[in-house]
Amino acid sequence: MASNLEAILAGKYPAKDHARKVAAYLKQKGLKDDGVIYLEGQKTKFIEDNDSEQPFRQRRFFFYLSGCLLPDALLTYHISSDELTLYIPPLDPDSVIWSGLPMSPAQAKDTYDVDKVLLTSEINPSLAQLGSQVGQNGVVFSIQGQISDSTDFVPFPNTDFLAVKTAIEECRAIKDAYEIALLRKANDVTAQAHVAVYKAAKSAKNERELEAAFIATCIAHGCRELAYHPIVASGTSGATLHYVNNNDSLIDPTTNKRKLNLLLDAAGEYRAYCADVTRTFPLSGKFSPESREIYDIVLEMQLETLKMIKEGVLWEDVHIAAHRIAIKGLLKLGILKGTEEELFDKRISVAFFPHGLGHYLGMDTHDTGGHANYEDKDKMFRYLRVRGNLPAGSVVTVEPGIYFCRFIIEPYLQSPESSKYIDNDVLEKYWEVGGIRIEDNIHVTKDGHDNLTSAPKYADEIELWINGS
Template sequence: MMQSEFRQRREQFMAKIGTGTAILRSAPTAVMHNDVEYNFRQDSNFFYLTGFNEADAIAVLAPWHETHKFVLFVQPKDRDKETWSGYRIGVDAAKEQYGADEAYPISELDEKLTQYVEKADRIFYHLGRDRTFNQTVLDLWQRLMTTYEKKGTGPIAIEDPALLLHPLRQTKSASELALMRKAVAIAAEAHHLALEMRKPGCYEYEIQAEMERLFRLRGGVGAAYPSIVASGANACILHYTENNRQMQDGELLLVDAGCSYDYYNSDITRTYPVGNQFTAEQKILYELVLKAQLNAIEQVQPNNAWNLFHDASVRTIVEGLMSLGLLQGDIEEIIKEEKYKPFFMHGTGHWLGLDVHDVGIRQIGETWQTFQPGQVVTVEPGIYIRPDFQPFEGQPQVPDRWRGIGIRIEDDVLITETGHDVLTAAVPKTVEAMER
């Protein structure tokens, strides 16, 4: 992504913070066990505004400052440490490559930070998991507050920048959408591969391995999240990740896997019959979930309230389960009292972008937010009937022939000026495609 886009984002954000100063902390280096580290993944807000992809860095945005409106504190070049843990950008290149007005070694933070905060009217900082740095910011604020009555200037409050930053992140630029389409295209190819591989006797991890191999082979960072490859009753576990079971003929295989490409993500779920043909019960429930998903997608329109697509999928699923005798009573009461939740216990979708469960407010008080062009949402209803299924009180018991079936169908949908665009449309989902 071009540095001009990151600069534009900073300008938009600084226009919102006015005479305040924003302080953003990079993601930390996380330890997997002992001295073995996880692969580094930058904090999404930090990356969104800077494009800088190293740990132990601080970004400061001070739009009121005469010369240094964007400042980076970074790890300096160090030949010995770089030999062990990889090359660093360093202080000089942080200015040249990332457009900072000034850059300092991170060791000079305590000495230099005050000058970028002392004349601000407030500090925009997210009190995150780094308690040590949280205390650094709080101490700085308290120290400046003690001189406020003498100088008449200084930050009088600390606010979370997310309230201003996240609405900017929700609406995707053309560059962001290009990256998301690439992440979708790679994941779509991988799901086609899963469709070809789902044979009796195959292990879940074989499909996972081949899909994630393709993610990297096509230039992706890797899996956008831990891949779910769930056969048989494992498909009734929403976040199943063991992926170690051997698939059997006559079962279903639920694959929920997406690719991360240059930090942007796809998120796709398909449910396949393992032996190429659905059983009668599997087919009935699959067609019901597909109908619910298509009805929900129709509600993903500009200016439609967020809750409408979930309401559409819930009503479709409830109507279908009632017609099968798996739910009984008054439909409005069932929906209001959520008696369907033993079958469908999660929401219909979430925002998608830099994070798989991306930022964005859905509801303020009783008012639902509306879809706007440039936003991307997943649409993923499902039905899950565990082998030990327990119905809502007063609802009928479920016959054995329905038990052990888990189905979810998920697409990534872009809201456009005139409607929507199903970004993942290249991944088949009709009954005919699943049974080929």
């Protein structure tokens, strides 16, 4: 697997295929004549009141059609001639003193999957030539707010600043083999970083030490950038879905003992493609009885829903299945009371599992194409970031969780309608568990799925890693 992965990644990012895919989408949606796609990469930006550059993150729409991570670059794709051109900044003698020689057009042509490489100073003459070629009904497609003031679209009879953004968003949902390889590589590095945190868990005193172990491992193994700001949440902070302080002590000040668990939601980014992995583990090296009970429910939620995933499955059905497993598990522990159907109909499980089961993954952690409906009146589906049937080639996270968050649960306890379904006395034993989430990245295939995530997740295995066995 490793050698095959490296062989794929040794090739060029398939920018030309992506351009053709986007053009086909535009034609499917009504483009009858010729057109040109024009996209700009992210500009170099400087820190306010400082002459240092801000950290660079390439625009994803531009990268999808170029594979280029250079700042200040541009591209055109002429649909009828199938010609993809990359424009890179010209050499600036002053900047060479500080930054060295930039990539040359010849080097860029060898590096990227494009037909031509020109300089950005040539863009307007090139647009003028392209404008004369598209004919009286031709269109230039670009993205509103991502066009330089100096760019001249006058030669084109028509402009469209909406369609290409939508086209790229929809096309990005289905990944090709190269993109899957990028995601697998990001996951492989992420798995190594999670293991590094397991190894540091018993000796660390503060959340930031574990964050540092994670980041150092990612950088050392090729993920210079992170997919998102890590969540390193100890104790009851694990019940905060997007906790980002990452600076709390791992020792409970009231007991002077180590907190029960740490929820680590952290991942590397490799060549603009993101992993997204969560693991929850005991800081002592051994799950408490209550923690293990909840962990086993969450793991069952994930393992059973994974069995459902294949081309065409309705994501809402997978999400519902996770809730039903949560209800059964919490009923068995005595936290919930009533019948399974009544608890499901009353949406009581949302108090413990308030977010969606997962989201699309790719160049963005919450990737495009999911068609979420945040106006949904049904609270079980309001935060579901993917709606509808999963296509083969998509990559989705599967991240069930159970959380003991007072802010969310106490309104249920105070309501005469919902409080009768929760046993407050039993619940009291579980507050210190905080939150438990397990998240993997899943490539949907025609007949099933491929789990891209290899970070250890079975409880006994995690305990062995933490204890150095």
